[in-house]
Amino acid sequence: MKKTVFFFLSLLLIIGFGSCGIGINKYKPVENPVQKRFSTVDIEALIQDSTLNVRALEVVDSIGFAYLTSNGELGAYYNKELNFPKELLEAFPVAITYDTITPNFRALAVTAEKGYGISIGSPALLFSLDVDVDKNKVVYQENHPKAFYDSMDFWNDQEGIAIGDPTDNCMSVIITRDGGNTWNKLSCDDLPQAKEGEAAFAASDTNISIVGENTWVATGGKASRILYSPDKGYTWQVFETPIIQGLETTGMYSIDFYDELNGFAIGGDYTKADANIKNKIRTTDGGKTWTVVSDGAGPGYRSCVQYVPNSQAKQLVAIGFKGIDYSSDAGNSWTHLSDEGFYTLRFLNDSVAYAAGNGRISKLTFK
Template identity: 30%
Template structure:
């Protein structure tokens, strides 16, 4: 539903959460809420960041849209956020970069969202010095919201709001150099549903599996085990509504995952805003938040959730698999990513970037 995707344009905060002082190890202690505190800097006050991909503790990419009608931009850091480079592709005025998926500090794909030809994908292999447009949507009613790549970076998917009553899925098998629309025979009827392009993580991949969330008429989680050809849909446990449903997904492995969401019409109400799975298929309502959840990530043995809508936002952590959540900050963000080396980054609006 285009109206849902278009309404998510409120100013955001951008924050990068970098390495904790505890050495990274399989049995590293969980971070205590008292240890978590945001420190903020401004990268570009005209940009509202919603796309984020962290490669490691030093390298991250963020993408956004102009708050004043100017060009959308892409920024990259290679020094843990001390400095950021504008590595944007040309011809970006009027575009809205909502997702970025990076293979390393050189190779990344960026998704622009919107109806018709506003939905595009750009790819760089030289750190943003040059870009190639690898996909431009030609279906007037399609509206692509988010994308992700399978391990190895060759195969990937992007998902659009329903076309003729079924979610539309785009696929690549060559690392994002080219994309093809998949047949929709294996997609359940999705009439009245939509994706939320709140964080770039409405679709996510773990192992050989892919999931995406929906809202609107129903709040469901769609699951594919065959590279996007067929999907099963399960109730998410997060309430549905015109501006409510699943906003973001994260997986520790193909069986253990968390879905977060809420209602942009009532952003201070985080009741039933999280759901968890232990088998990758069935979902159960988990602990309540005190703010909506737009994105989530696993940090060692803990789970972090962030969200913001207007003046209402917050950041929360769970150390018990999502059963309970502790709000450790009133500062809210829209997108979040944690890396294997124990660093976490979050990004949002008003051009702000920070560290923990």
Template identity: 30%
Template sequence: MNYKKVSIIKFITALIYLLIGISAGQAQTVKLLEQTKACSIRGLSVVDNHVAWVSGSNGYVGITTNGGQTWQWQQVKGFDKSDFRDVEAFSDKKAVIMSSGTPALIMQTNDGGTTWQVKYRNDDKAYFLDAMAFVNDKHGYTMGDPIDGKFVLLETKDGGSTWATMPHLPLALPGEAAFAASGTCIGVTKRALQIVTGGSNSRLLTWDGKKWSYQPLPLLHGKDSEGAFSVASNGPNMVFVGGDYQLNNRTDSVAANISNAVLNSPVNPPAGFQSCVSWLDKAIFISTGTPGTNISTDGGMNWELINAESFNVCKQAKHGKLVLLAGDKGKIAVFEPYLPHN
């Protein structure tokens, strides 16, 4: 046997694996694209590899048509004090925005933001809207904090033009609420609607079309700043993230997942408080929060920190692979492995 030749082959093989590892590590990067507006962005909707919308405080709404490379901004006329915590976009022309606080607002544009129409308004200070989620371009939901022991839940079946209170509302426990942190404390599939909660309790509320079911989650709870903040699903796996936004570096009880109907806590959790989680592909999920952005490739059992910058929300394109992140001070970034190459 030529031991010298074998040693050279082993060295080359090891070098190849090392280079592959370095390349993979470099591929998972978060690249800043935009930071020009004085607003906190919590609403993000990525339509495809080119079109995305963001919404935030001080009435700001932004749109890109080139994958996030440049943005067109506006303050919605007459609503420059509104905090648009969520946006659902369907094209470069049509989008729906939701305002938390008073008044509780849902507005719609069909001309790329040139004009906006109020489609729902409630001036009662008890109403605080948290998030929106759409099954498709027509059917969607908006949820809000509890009133008289029940979560507020509005439904549209015409793309946001009209809204009505659902006849069957989920029950809230005393001190329980939801978080308007990233527009993702509510999730939908063709079969079910999911809501995650915080405050006095951290729970998963599921509507199957006939009844609500309630399941405790092993995430931090008991304080107004604690709970489950976000939910995402790929079918076999449902992933939850949250924690305590006031103690954002605390890593215990900040995530959980359901796999094959079994509720699990992660082996290696995300690096602290996470306000948003999104499904990317297969068993791959991305989450983000004040301490940074994390990746899981096994359905939420193990997480790895890939960037230590603070963001509020992360979303992948509905029809494509573009993944954007957004946060405070008008910050928008791209998760580079899915950056489209034209």
């Protein structure tokens, strides 16, 4: 989706940059794409801090990236070539609190003008974010003892979605239609009924994948299925998957769609991280049916998978605390590139990505 640099402008409290895209539009057709194939990855640590724990990360085009931490901090990194004033660079990280609560953030989403983050646990707190501490405000709060939100994203600058574990007999889904100012929770009458033990994982903020008006939500746990909406969350249906499931720690942890038909999901069981049976699945019909790929081979548990931009749905990178893996054939086979562990990944372009995890955020250059 198209976003502008206005989010960073609001964080920086400056005006006058104009606009550009956030991230890269991997869905836009590229004429005569060059199919790069990777065999190595260079890892450059950009931010290092032993207290840092990041699962929520968003790239802002060539400007840099924004992130949220498990100890309630809003951070940002800027391309040093842009020569931002020192006082702006030193403004981050910003500590966010609510009453006596320090939010544990696992999800971040940005629009053209604002950033939004939601915390796990109860009370669930969805913040409208700003570098000015006094302007950070809670725009949605849920006090149910079972409240636990895992991921969020936006279809456009006005309409967004966050998903979480069931508090009743369906997954929790909240939606905004006014640019994030107000959020409303969908009734279970409008959603597929959850199975016993079905929930989601707040592992990498990649439980939701959006292409146009199409939305796919990956659930996990004792049941691991796809919730699908063709119309930006107005109507929903559910698709079964063959991924490993049956325990609270099994199922899909991450999903990504390259276009309206081609998608990939990865997960497994983080308590048995080397196990690679039935933990990677692929669809070519928009999520209606899924096939297990690379069964018993390739990576075990991984918390995040992303398509390489401009790769025609052929190239994937999977990442987790056990390392970084790459596929050039839509997930049929994999190359292990590094043992260095991360939680989540976002591509800047078709050879550079940012990865975040425990203690650091790094730049990954694939070659």
